[in-house]
Amino acid sequence: MKGRVLRVIVDQRERNQELISLMEANGLEIELKTLPVGDYAISDRVCVERKTVSDFESSIMSGRLFEQIKRLREAYAFPILILEGEYEEFRLKSKVINGAIASLYIDYGMNVMHSHGERNTAEIIAGLAKHESEGGPSEPSAKGGFKSLTQQDFQEHVVGNLPGVGPKLARALLKRFGSIRGIAEANADELMDVEKIGEKKAETIHRTINSAYEGTG
Secondary structure, X not given: OOOOXXXXXXXXXXXXXXXXXXXXXXXXXXXXXXXXXXXXXXXXXXXXXXXXXHHHHHHHHHOOHHHHHHHHHHHOOEEEEEEEOOHHHOOOOHHHHHHHHHHHHHOOOOEEEEXXXXXXXXXXXXXXXXXXXXXXXXXXXXXXXXXXXXXXXXXXXXXXXXXXXXXXXXXXXXXXXXXXXXXXXXXXXXXXXXXXXXXXXXXXXXXXXXXXXXXXO
């Protein structure tokens, strides 16, 4: 993998020359294109929406934040919001900001990463590109990558969203029980057979899968 070019597609309408220079200094090859959603396409499944503190506040007040995130979530398997700036810079009340971030996590399954500034943002994007490249060929796509995801990808994504379960543990669970149904049918003691799943985590996973749904509407 050494010497491999790490390419990132940057939306030409949102380009920031200083940030692009910093990304290039971190070893990224930049391609400018019009992206239908997001600001930086990292791979066929990962896309970044970058918002400064000011952008984030404006998108909350205009009501466009969650529509943007919904479209990004529909296009990419693993969308990421980079929130750039210090929290002290927010003018809106903290309960409004915290409520919006909580909704992104809980209602939209959106990963939110904090950046202290452009240099930090460039480092985060370079790190994401490097991580994606280590999984094998994964070229950035302006169209998103749900159509190219395999059944295995979807299985890992479903299991990986259980409480306390990330990608590595999701793969371990699927390998141990063979399918999502196998995990659902396992009791807490059987779940504990998987390394790094203790009693508390096993009970949480089992309860989440097997409890009756009490939602309304």
